[in-house]
Amino acid sequence: MTQRPGEVTPLSGSTRTASGVSPTGDRHQAGTDPRRRRRRRPRPPHPAGLAMGTLFAVVAMTPSLLPRDWLYQGLVSGISGALGYGVGVALARVLRFVPAWRRLVSAARGRVPPALAPHLLPVLGLLAAVAVVVMLVVGARWQRAMTAAIGMPPPSTLDWLRAGPLLVLIAAAFVLAARGVWWVSRHLDALLEQRLRWPHAVASVVATVLVLGGVVLVNDVLLQRALGAADAAFAARNDRDHPGVERPSAAERSGAPGSLVAWASLGREGRRFVAGGPSTDDLRTAAPDAAPTTPVRVYVGIENADTPRERADLAVEELERTGAFERQVLLLVTTTGSGWVNEAAVEPLELMYAGDTAAVATQYSYLPSWLSFLFDRARVSEESQALATAVEAHLARLPADERPLLLAYGESLGSYGSETAFPSLADIRARTDGVLWVGPPDANAVWHALVERRDPGTPAVAPVYASGLLVRFAGDAAQITTPTTPWDQPRALYLQHADDPVVWWSPDVVLSAPDRLREQPADTDRPAMRWFPVVTFWQLTFDLLNAKSVPDGYGHNYDGLVLDGWVGVVPPDGWTAADTARVRAVLAE
Numbered sequence: 001m002t003q004r005p006g007e008v009t010p011l012s013g014s015t016r017t018a019s020g021v022s023p024t025g026d027r028h029q030a031g032t033d034p035r036r037r038r039r040r041r042p043r044p045p046h047p048a049g050l051a052m053g054t055l056f057a058v059v060a061m062t063p064s065l066l067p068r069d070w071l072y073q074g075l076v077s078g079i080s081g082a083l084g085y086g087v088g089v090a091l092a093r094v095l096r097f098v099p100a101w102r103r104l105v106s107a108a109r110g111r112v113p114p115a116l117a118p119h120l121l122p123v124l125g126l127l128a129a130v131a132v133v134v135m136l137v138v139g140a141r142w143q144r145a146m147t148a149a150i151g152m153p154p155p156s157t158l159d160w161l162r163a164g165p166l167l168v169l170i171a172a173a174f175v176l177a178a179r180g181v182w183w184v185s186r187h188l189d190a191l192l193e194q195r196l197r198w199p200h201a202v203a204s205v206v207a208t209v210l211v212l213g214g215v216v217l218v219n220d221v222l223l224q225r226a227l228g229a230a231d232a233a234f235a236a237r238n239d240r241d242h243p244g245v246e247r248p249s250a251a252e253r254s255g256a257p258g259s260l261v262a263w264a265s266l267g268r269e270g271r272r273f274v275a276g277g278p279s280t281d282d283l284r285t286a287a288p289d290a291a292p293t294t295p296v297r298v299y300v301g302i303e304n305a306d307t308p309r310e311r312a313d314l315a316v317e318e319l320e321r322t323g324a325f326e327r328q329v330l331l332l333v334t335t336t337g338s339g340w341v342n343e344a345a346v347e348p349l350e351l352m353y354a355g356d357t358a359a360v361a362t363q364y365s366y367l368p369s370w371l372s373f374l375f376d377r378a379r380v381s382e383e384s385q386a387l388a389t390a391v392e393a394h395l396a397r398l399p400a401d402e403r404p405l406l407l408a409y410g411e412s413l414g415s416y417g418s419e420t421a422f423p424s425l426a427d428i429r430a431r432t433d434g435v436l437w438v439g440p441p442d443a444n445a446v447w448h449a450l451v452e453r454r455d456p457g458t459p460a461v462a463p464v465y466a467s468g469l470l471v472r473f474a475g476d477a478a479q480i481t482t483p484t485t486p487w488d489q490p491r492a493l494y495l496q497h498a499d500d501p502v503v504w505w506s507p508d509v510v511l512s513a514p515d516r517l518r519e520q521p522a523d524t525d526r527p528a529m530r531w532f533p534v535v536t537f538w539q540l541t542f543d544l545l546n547a548k549s550v551p552d553g554y555g556h557n558y559d560g561l562v563l564d565g566w567v568g569v570v571p572p573d574g575w576t577a578a579d580t581a582r583v584r585a586v587l588a589e
Contacts, residue, residue, distance in 0.1 A: 043179075047124055048092035049085035053175075054128040056084025056535055057167055061139035063527040064539040065499040066546050066555050067146040069155060073139065074163035076542045078170025080535045085175050087534075136161050142527045149525040150554050238267045238302075238338075238366050245275045252296045252322050260318050267301040267363055269339040274299050276343055278350055278586070286351035286586045287579075295350040296324045296358035301339065302365065308379075308386035311362045316390045324358030325394065327404050329570070331359040332391060334384045334410040334418035337372030339363030342411055344559035344587075345438070349407075349566050351583045352575075358404070362387055369413040370544065373441065380417030384410070388421040392431060405433040407570060412502055412556065415440045415494075419447065425471060429490050434569040438495045438558045442506040447494055460515040461498040476553075477564040491569045495558050501543035502556050510537045563587065 060080040061073060068076075095101040140160035147154045192198045247263045248256045253274040255263035266274065274297045283292035298318040305311040324330060331349060333341050339361075346359045364383035365372050372380060388408070395403050408428075410418030415437035422428040424446060428435055440447040450471060454463035463473050468483025471492040480493065496503045504516050513531035529539075547556035567580050 044121055045125070045175075046085070046089045046092065047121060048088040049175075050088070050121075050124055050128055052088025052091070053081040053083075053085035053171060054131055056087070057081035057171065058131055058135040059532050059535045060539060061135045061142075062530060062532075062539075063142045063146060064529050064536075064543050065501050065504065066543045066550055067143050067150070067152060067155075068542065068546055070160050070163040071166070072542050072546060073136075073160070074166030075170060076538050077163065078167035079174065080538050081167060081171035082174030082178075083534055083538075085171065086178060132164055132167070133161070136164055146526050151551055238269075240268060242268065242272045245272050247271075248275050250294050252294045254297065254299045254318055254322075258321075260314065260321060261300055261304045265301050265303045266299055267303065267339050269335070269341065270299040270301045270361075270363060273297060273341045273343075273346075273361065276347075278347055278355070282586050283351060283355045286583045287354035290354035290356075293327075293355040295355045296322045296327060297346075298322060298324060298358065298360040299341075300362045302363040308362075308364065308383045309390075311364075311383070312386040312390035315360050315362055315387060316394050319358060319360055319391070319394075322358065324360070325398060325404060326402075327358045328356040329353055329358070329407060330391070330395075330404040331357065331407045331409055332384075332388060332418070333359055333361040334380065334387075334408075334414040334421075335361050335363060336369035336411065336413050337365045337367045337376070337380070338369070339365070340369070342559070342562075345409055345411065345436075345562050348563040348583060348587060349570075351586055352563075352566060352572055352579075360387070360391070373413045373416070373443075377413075377416070377443075380413055381420040384417035384421045388431075405570060406431075408432050408435040409437070411438040411558070412441065415447075416444050419444050422446070425450065425492065428492050429470065433490045435490075435492045436495070436562070436565045436569050437493070438562065438565070439500055439502045439556050440494055440496060441502055442504065459519045461496070461519065472568070474561075474565070474568075477561065480564055480568040487568075493565050493569050495561055495565055497554060497556075497558070499554055500556050501540050501547050505540045505544055507537070509540060510534055 057077040057080055060077040137157055137160075140155060140157040143160065144154040250256055251258055253259070254261050255266050255271065255274050263271065277295055277297060278286070280292050280294075296319070298315055300311045300315045300318065302311075305314050319325060319330075329349065331346065333346065335341055341359075341361050349359075350357050362383055364379045365376060367376060391406070395406065408418050408422065410416070418435070419437060419440070422431060422435070428446070437444070437447070442448060450465050451460055451463050451473075454460070454465050455467065458464040462475060462479055464483060465471050465473075467485040469485050469488055471494070472480060472483065472487065473494045473496055474480040474482075475495070475497045498516075504514060506514065508514070509531070511533055513536075517529060517531040517536070529536075549555070550557060552558075552560045563580065563584055567575065572579075
């Protein structure tokens with residue numbers, strides 16, 4: 001066969017030139033290219049990724065708001081290390097396009113003896129391992145100081161070292177998953193270039209968008225299925241009672257004979273709420289000068305009606321049936337996700353008023369509070385607003401001098417939902433006779449605005465707004481009465497601990513330091529938390545999971561402070577410190 005001018009003759013049936021490139025310049029068919037064969041082997045860790053990942057992992061071992069065990073430490077350091085690895089790799093690739101950086105790297109490589117070059121990565125890995133072990137030992141010491149300050153058992157250094165292998169496994173899993181996504185993106189890029197003959201830049205962008213879109217879609221589908229499975233699981237749990245819960249016989253309780261809502265339909269938390277409450281002897285002991293009355297407790301479960309409006313209307317009918325509008329105090333309780341009502345929030349008020357109270361709550365979800373907060377936050381707002389609107393509409397039809405005091409209460413997610421029913425401080429004061437919100441999340445709009453506009457010189461952990469005239473913030477009993485100015489009625493009070501991650505967690509912490517972490521800590525017995533980009537967010541996220549595992553008075557545990565909160569917000573006429581002590585003694589029993 002005659003060879004045409006300029007044509008390259010194939011050698012041994014190969015369609016490639018001596019350089020390994022096909023006549024068309026296509027490298028994607030390099031099935032025999034030795035470089036392609038080498039790439040099939042697992043790639044070693046990227047030096048920049050390993051260095052930055054180690055830095056992120058050890059920084060995550062610094063103290064956060066609450067003590068944590070080795071398991072939580074392994075999780076937070078593993079996730080932080082994986083993110084640091086990605087940051088390191090991305091930074092190294094960006095710097096390759098900076099001429100000054102390329103010259104610096106080239107000069108550094110020129111000074112490394114050829115015999116040492118293959119050993120640099122193993123040495124870097126050894127240094128990383130040493131840094132992790134050293135920081136784990138130091139971290140165990142920090143954790144012992146933190147647990148000692150709040151009366152918890154201290155961890156041992158040997159236990160704490162178990163976080164090391166765990167964090168390596170978690171970081172490796174995330175890095176390998178990211179590499180898998182990158183592998184798919186590269187091969188899709190190559191396919192678009194070969195088959196469709198797209199320009200490399202266009203193919204790369206399209207491949208990246210398609211892969212990332214696929215990852216988001218898969219995650220969304222998996223998330224929806226996981227939430228559906230969780231909802232089904234917790235719905236089944238909703239039918240199982242807490243130990244010792246029995247159907248009440250008093251007409252003042254939902255689910256009792258004559259109630260408009262069936263006992264079985266109230267749900268697990270609703271049945272516990274209406275079955276509880278102080279006894280007549282407790283009421284008499286707490287308020288010896290008043291005739292005790294059985295407190296009204298009304299509850300409407302998610303199975304009693306289909307919509308928030310229907311549940312709210314049913315709750316008002318139950319309040320009418322039980323005579324709740326004739327009581328001295330009417331409390332609107334916004335539940336957490338599963339319908340839970342904290343007994344420690346309602347019973348102190350009942351004891352203070354000798355049972356001349358009514359409390360009403362409705363259920364809007366089966367999910368626990370943290371799941372509802374992250375993925376289903378709108379439902380708590382709709383539920384709280386519907387209940388407040390229905391109750392206020394009924395009260396408006398009553399003579400002004402015959403209406404009970406209208407109070408609002410919510411804890412954690414419940415405080416978020418309750419606050420959305422009263423979207424400003426002026427609205428709170430115009431429509432209620434007092435509110436008590438406990439452990440408010442950063443997402444609470446009114447709380448956030450008040451803290452941002454606090455009086456100059458007051459800290460975020462204990463802010464003072466307008467000299468404490470209208471609203472107050474407290475982490476202990478003394479802070480409720482600390483401002484020397486009068487506290488006008490109606491009163492609003494937020495209970496918030498300086499170490500409650502529910503209060504201080506926010507997505508903004510990823511890239512900016514909150515005021516809370518820029519302030520000098522008030523508790524000098526514990527190592528102070530410092531802010532680091534990205535890492536602090538994950539520390540606070542895992543503190544959220546740990547928020548209830550610390551003693552009362554710390555983290556997200558406020559039970560011992562709620563009585564003082566109600567005494568501050570709405571004390572009965574002539575209330576004294578001796579009265580508070582008497583109620584506290586009853587609660588302690």
